[in-house]
Amino acid sequence: MLYVILAIILSAILAFYRVFKGPSLPDRLVAMNSIGVMFLLVLVLLSYYFERKIFLDVALVYGISLFINVLIMAKYLKIPWKG
Amino acid sequence: MIDFLPSIRQLFAFVFFITGIYFLLSTAVGLIRFPNLYTRLHAGSKCLMAGGISVFMGCIALEGISFVSLKLIIILAFLLITNPIAIHVIAKFDNNYNLIPKVYTKEDFEK
Amino acid sequence: MKKKLLTFVLTFVLWFVLAGRFNIQVFLLGTIICSIISLMMAENLFRLIQMKDGTKDFPKKLYYIFMVIIAFIYDVFLSAFKVSRHAFEMKPSFSPRLVSVQTSLENSNSMATLVHFFTLPQGALAMDFDDIYKEYVIHWIDVDSDDEVEGKKTLILKHENLIAKIFD
Structure with a gap:
């Protein structure tokens, strides 16, 4: 179970390259969305690693706040600004 | 015969976890190597969701039938509904402000 | 009530x-x-949802809902394998194309549901929707010629018929 968590964290670190070097702004949003879903999977797998099933509620609330996060980012950054 | 069933269950979970790791790694590699925003959106929606589905199915195969697997199914259904909406919002946000895609085909010029 | x-x-x-x-x-x-x-x-x-009275044939619709979920999960893995095969190639080769697809659905629920079936099971990405002509603007990932476009539009019709049986 630990190796699955380490592999998902490795793929999240690989996807973090696109956040640094995104040429435009929606590139960074896509990379942030995929990193968020990967850490949601890590939270689900950690509840099996520690054998505490109450951690699944943390994953549920994290998923809801992730969706609202992406929606507000895409709606707020629509406003054209100078610079 | 009694020990037969949990080993089958762990075998299924192992296969699901391997396919999930493959799809998630292909998501990360695709986000780095693809040349265009729209192809990156393809990598960020389909490969990510296939990896998520297989990891959740592995957890359900480990768990069996109980309340915890029902909670896992609810998180999976929520993720399957909301992630295409997020991808669609990002694509429309890019489309409306004319950040022009770099690869044009001939049919786009003829319109 | x-x-x-x-x-x-x-x-x-x-x-x-x-x-x-x-x-x-x-x-x-x-x-x-x-x-x-x-x-x-x-x-x-339920402000944005059109409700209908017909609840008599709900057990028949339950069968179609089950069929939609099975087709959904199978096609997600199929299209994700096609995209992930591009990621591990030596030189990733694409032929992206913008296509507009017209639907024959009339209910607003089913038109909103079909967008999920463009994004995940097909190899497509829904970008915009025209209210008057009922046309979706879709970005395909690997389409080489016009014949392949017609071949993939028939794949959409399979999901479209299943959705039309549920909501209409």
Whole structure:
């Protein structure tokens, strides 16, 4: 179970390259969305690693706040600004 | 015969976890190597969701039938509904402000 | 009245799944909270959804819902394998193309549901929607010629018929 968590964290670190070097702004949003879903999977797998099933509620609330996060980012950054 | 069933269950979970790791790694590699925003959106929606589905199915195969697997199914259904909406919002946000895609085909010029 | 009953049943099932145990205290507290929620928020929840009266043939629709879920999960893995095969090539080769697809669906629920079936099971990405002509603007990932476009439009019709049987 630990190796699955380490592999998902490795793929999240690989996807973090696109956040640094995104040429435009929606590139960074896509990379942030995929990193968020990967850490949601890590939270689900950690509840099996520690054998505490109450951690699944943390994953549920994290998923809801992730969706609202992406929606507000895409709606707020629509406003054209100078610079 | 009694020990037969949990080993089958762990075998299924192992296969699901391997396919999930493959799809998630292909998501990360695709986000780095693809040349265009729209192809990156393809990598960020389909490969990510296939990896998520297989990891959740592995957890359900480990768990069996109980309340915890029902909670896992609810998180999976929520993720399957909301992630295409997020991808669609990002694509429309890019489309409306004319950040022009770099690869044009001939049919786009003829319109 | 029907909306409030539907909201009450849905939130009550969700309450029991999240609580995780059967008990008399959990039952009473869930009844109070779900009745308050269904009395307050039932009008705002179904504001954008067209409701119909026909609930007689619901067991027949249950079969089609099951078929839609099976086709959904199978096609997600199929299209994700096609995209992930591009990621590990030595030189990733693409032929992206913008296509507009016209639907024959009339209900607004089914038109909104079809966007999910463009994004995940097909190899496509829904970008915009035209209200007047009922056309979606779609970005395909690997389409080489016009014949392949027609071949992939027939794949859409398979999902479109299943959705039309559920909502109409």
